[in-house]
Amino acid sequence: MNKQIKHVPMLALRGITVFPGMAIHFDVGRSKSLKAIEEAMAKDEMLLVVAQKDASVDEPEQEDLYEIGTLVHIKQVANLKESAVRVLVKGEQRAKIISLENEPFMYASIEVMTEEEQPADMEQEAMLRTIGELFEKYAAMSARISEEMVQGILSINNMVEIVDIIIANMTLEVEKKQEILGCFDIKDRMYQVIKILDAEIQILTVQKNIYAKVKKSIDQSQKEYFLREQIKVIQEELGEKDGVLEDIASYEKKLEALNLPEEVRLKMQKEIRRLNKVSSASPESGTIRTYIDTVLDLPWGIKTNENIDLKQAHIILEREHYGLTKIKERVLEYLAVKKMSHQVETPILCLVGPPGVGKTSIARSIAQAIGRNYVRISLGGIRDESEIRGHRRTYVGAIPGRFVYGLTQAKSMNPLILLDEVDKMMGDFRGDPAAALLEVLDSNQNSNFRDNYLEVPLDLSESMFIATANSLASIPKPLLDRMEIIDINSYTGNEKLYISKKHLMPKQLKRHELTTKNLKMNETSLNYIIEHYTKEAGVRSLERMLAKVCRRAVKEMIERDVKSIRITPNKLNEYLGIPRYLYEKKNEEPEIGVVRGLAWTSVGGDTLSIEVNTMPGKGQLQLTGKMGDVMQESAKAALSYIRSKAKTLQIREDFYNTCDIHIHIPEGAVPKDGPSAGITMATAIISALTEKPVKADIAMTGEITIRGRVLAIGGLKEKLIAAKRANINHIIIPKPNERNIKEIEENILENLNIIYASTMDEVLQYVFA
Structure with a gap:
């Protein structure tokens, strides 16, 4: 290695170590450094670059610099904004600082180390191969060095240059790079590089393992976070802004606030624990939520105070409804007994009457009069027993019965529940809802009523039930037995x-x-x-x-x-428009074979003219006018009676062989039936056979037996109203109905002559003119 003394401008670099053979660019902004570059460009474009020990020092002295630097050749200088330049240099040789001048710029006397290229011995070759293998492994583990760069570096023939460029492209601290730069013996330098490469590979291996673990944990956390965010967005779209934990906390808080029976409380705690365990994405989660909401929405322990003021109740009932005396009296009786004793059972009233007479509205007025909340449950057309008892929770789409919904709607455990159209329920293969209703209306059972959906006892014993019906015929006897029947007649x-x-x-x-x-x-x-x-x-x-x-x-x-x-x-x-109804008035003159009968219909009472003709024939009986089976039987019973009394009635005893009898009721398109036309038909037949005219201002109603007895009938009030509307003042009714006259208002009986008959003989005493 040759040494040479030179005097060159110098730059102090922050955090950068330049190696021989390395091309690098950096920005220069300090005034002294700019002057040093100008001086170098003016001479031979050679410059010494040395790394600072402390990058934070702005005006470094010699002790602030490393002793070994690199002599570089300036390749390019580009001006930048704000008095700065970007310099591209290439490292030429290592250099050692001998002395340093700091004004007007840094100027150093250096000892340049020139390394001559020599053929590598076996040890150096082995070390070089080791360095190449380690560098390939290092580059594979480091994402900053590409495979093309590795192949380019390893293809260099100069052993010294390969080692310097490898260490220059590694991510190392300045201190470690300075150690390599200051190592002038090539073997020592190669050995240091091997140690550094091996240490960095081990560090990268550990770092990679740590990163893999961290990445796995982060990926799981990110996945959970992403899913939670998705759930949150979905819940917000569905209006469920709170998550599962918030819902559970809300349920627990509500559970503590409610006055629940112990069995219900334990059941709810169990369901809340199930909700906490079940995934929110599971369909079962929604089912459990619905069940908990349904149970907790019930008004457990909430009751309204009954108003036991009889005068106020009477005022309310009279104000809201005219007439309906029986039911008003029954309600006031209930309140009176309730005021005396709180142990009285709540009545189950059944209001029976035609449509439009105020059955539903009177129930609402009763609730207001006694101070109970009101809820209406429509039973018309129900065929499924589950509508009453609820569905089992094992079925998809299971819901509680109507009484659970009714209590939730009423917001109290002692409301007045109106069972509307109780006569319209029907049973089929899905069960009999009327049979299920028996438990609800039985005071001995409904204190522990169990809805199939709730699976917990529900106390219905303090609820007051009022049912409405148009007819009792379709109500099963066991159900009818549990109710107190109150008839609501037609309005006059x-x-x-x-x-x-x-x-x-x-x-x-x-x-x-x-x-x-x-x-x-x-x-x-x-x-x-x-x-x-x-x-x-x-x-x-x-x-x-x-x-x-x-x-x-x-x-x-x-x-x-x-x-x-x-x-x-x-x-x-x-x-x-023109009048829709023209009521038939009484006959102007007495007629033979024409008798006015009284009938009850779903819209009130009406009068029917029963006409009889006799003709020579073979004794056939012809019935026209859309008669029902019961009315046809009444005609046959009347004929049997007449045949048995032919001699007494002064009728030819063989009339049933010599003449045909035709009984007709006008308005043949309207179906007619009922057990109250027997005496009317008998009178009309006798009049036709004896040719005796019947009084014009007389009407009658009653059933006849084949022995001539007159049986009681129903709908008496409506029939009397119909007779009065037709200006008929003389009315024959069965003797057993005499007791019903006492229940009819005086204004209806005014100017009416009521004739009571026990037998057909008594009827005939009054009818003929």
């Missing part, structure tokens, strides 16, 4: 008039923004609507007609620009 004309004046008309006037000054309607007009445009037991059609009158009146007031209209029967014909 006077009752409809009162209801329309006090309730319906004010309601429609308010709805159409009218007053009694804008729309003037007297009782005559209201009666005209009731008699000629409605034919029902209730008042629904009446309310629709009043609404139609209001609409037409509003339209006419706007078109004619008037402020008020008086409603007269002629105006009603204009608004509502």
Whole structure:
């Protein structure tokens, strides 16, 4: 190795060590360094670069610099902004600083170490191969050195240059690189490089293992974080902003606040623990959530205080409904007993009557009168037993029964529950809902009612049940036995008039923004609507007609620009069209074979003219007028009675062989049936056979036996109303129905002559003119 003394400008580098054969560029901004570059460019473009021991020193002295540096050749200088230049240099030779001048720029006297190329001996060759293998391994483990660069470096023929370039391209501290730069013996230098390469490879191996573990952990964490973020977004889209843990905390908090029975509390704690274990992505998680929400939403331990003020209850019932005396009395009786003793069982009332008479609305008024929350459960058309008991949770789409939903809706455990249309339930292969309802309505069982979905006991014993039905015929006997039946009869004309004046008309006037000054309607007009445009037991059609009158009146007031209209029967014909119903009045004169009968229909009472003709023939009995089986049997029973009494009635005893009898009821398109036309048919046949006319102002109702006994009938109030509407004042009814007369209002019985008959002989005493 040759040594040569030179005097050259010098640069102090921060954190950079330059090796011979290495090309590198760096930025220069210090004024002294810029001057040193200018001096070097002015001479031979040679420059000494030396690394600083402390990169933070701005004005380094000789003790702040490493002793060994590199003599470089300046290849390019490019100006940068803000008084800085970028310099490209290539390392030429190692150099040792002998002395240093610091003004006006750094100028050093150096001893240049010139290394002559010599053929490598066997040891050096082995070391060189070792270095090459280690460097390939190092480069493979380091992402900063490409395979092309490795092959380029290892292809260099100069052993000294290979070693310097390898160490220059490694990521090492400045101190380690300076150790290699200051090692002038090539063998020692190669040995140091081998040690460094081996140490770095071991460090990279450990680092790689650590990185793999960390990456695995980070990947798992990132995956979990990503999934949690996805769940959070999905929950926000679904409106479930809180996660599972928040939901569980909410459930536990709500569970502590509720006054639950011990069995229910243990069940809920178990379900909450299950929810915590089940994955939120599992379908079972949603099922458990739904179940917990359903149970916790029930009003456990919440009850409303009953109002035991009889006077106030009476005022509310009278204000909301006209008539309905029986049910009002029953409610007041219940409140009176309840006030005396809190141990009384809550009644199960069943309101039976035609549509539109106020069965549903009276239940709401009762709830208001006694201070209970009100909930309506519609049972019409239910076929599935699970609608009452709920579905088993094992089934997909399982839901609780209607009573669970009813309590949730009522928000108390002692509401008034209206079982609407209880007669419309039907049983099929899915079970019998009426049988399931037995447990609900049984006071000895419903204190521990178990819904199949809830699987916990539910106390229904303090709920008050009111059922409604149009007919008792389709209600099973066991279910009927648990209920107290209260009949709600049809409204009379006077009752409809009162209801329309006090309730319906004010309601429609308010709805159409009218007053009694804008729309003037007297009782005559209201009666005209009731008699000629409605034919029902209730008042629904009446309310629709009043609404139609209001609409037409509003339209006419706007078109004619008037402020008020008086409603007269002629105006009603204009608004509502021609009268829909014309009730048949009594016969003008007594007629042979024509008798007026009284019938009950779903929309109230009506009168029927039963006509009989006799003709020569062979004794055939012909029945027309859409008669039902019961009515046909009544006709045959009447004929048997007449045949047995032919001699007494002064009828030819062989009439059943010599003449045909034709019984007809007009309005043949309307089906007719019922056990109350027997005496009417018998009277009409006797009149036709004896040719005796029947009184024009008499009507009758009653069933007949083949021995002539007259049996009791139903719907007496409606039948009397129908007779009065037809201006018939003399009415024959069965003797057993005499007790029912006491329950009928005086205004209906006014001017009526009620004739009681136990046998057909008594009937015949009054009928013939």
